[in-house]
Amino acid sequence: MSTYAMHVAKTGLNSQQTKMQIIANNLANVNTTGFKSDRANFETLLYQIIRPAGEQTSDDTNLASAFSIGAGSRLLNTSKQHTQGSVIQTDNALDIAIEGSGFFQVLMPDGRIGYTRNGTFARSADGALTTQSGYVVQPEIQIPEGVTQINISQTGAVTVQVAGAVEADEVGQLTLADFANRQGLEPIGESFPC
Structure with missing residues (x-):
């Protein structure tokens, strides 16, 4: 296996490790009042074009689309999920929940x-x-x-x-x-x- 293929696989593993860390943090805080979970957003890295679209493949045939190989993925950012959490009734008159934004x-x-x-x-x-x-x-x-x-x-x-x-x-x-x-x-x- 080439070092290039290993690098591509490594970027995917790093991305998945980051995703698992974010999921673990979300699970650890599932009962934390006011906690908003994170979502990992990924992007692909540059593609290496091996054969461009339209390249002649035989005497009477052209390549319909480009043949390219991806270079892997990486974390683009994390975003907070500002969804409404569960409202839990308590016996404390000073416990209040916001329903909606704010x-x-x-x-x-x-x-x-x-x-x-x-x-x-x-x-x-x-x-x-x-x-x-x-x-x-x-x-x-x-x-x-x-x-x-x-x-x-x-x-x-x-x-x-x-x-x-x-x-x-x-x-x-x-x-x-x-x-x-x-x-x-x-x-x-x-x-x-x-």
């Missing part, structure tokens, strides 16, 4: 805004609505002490019922962000696509 906005430690679809939220010691990692949801929403009930409407209005109060108070509004090019988001871990 991302929650979160203040990162370096002062930038991060974006996530993971709606597993909590109340921090100082009353701020945060992610499970402690990042403050933006715009900041303060949940007062002594709350007996928390409601988050389908429009994102956050209302609380404080012990002894007759009516619920609105304490904030969740605002979603969206992107024209979701494929341009770069994952940074902890269910943050960017």
Whole structure:
């Protein structure tokens, strides 16, 4: 077998190894809230034309199409699959899911805004609505002490019922962000696509 054929086979094996690594990562995160799976996209490498189309093959016959040999394949890119995940009912009033498009906005430690679809939220010691990692949801929403009930409407209005109060108070509004090019988001871990 020629070294050229071995090289072509090697590119195919490398491509399949990369594909298997991506599939393994997708499987490892199948139960991660807000996780979006990746898909590997491949392209063929250049073709070597052995005999061009139209070349005479005998006295009265021409080659109908070119005879060429491919040089293998390589990973072109990976793309996130921004499909709707499963919505799971929990007993935590601060667990919310986005149905449709959009991302929650979160203040990162370096002062930038991060974006996530993971709606597993909590109340921090100082009353701020945060992610499970402690990042403050933006715009900041303060949940007062002594709350007996928390409601988050389908429009994102956050209302609380404080012990002894007759009516619920609105304490904030969740605002979603969206992107024209979701494929341009770069994952940074902890269910943050960017």
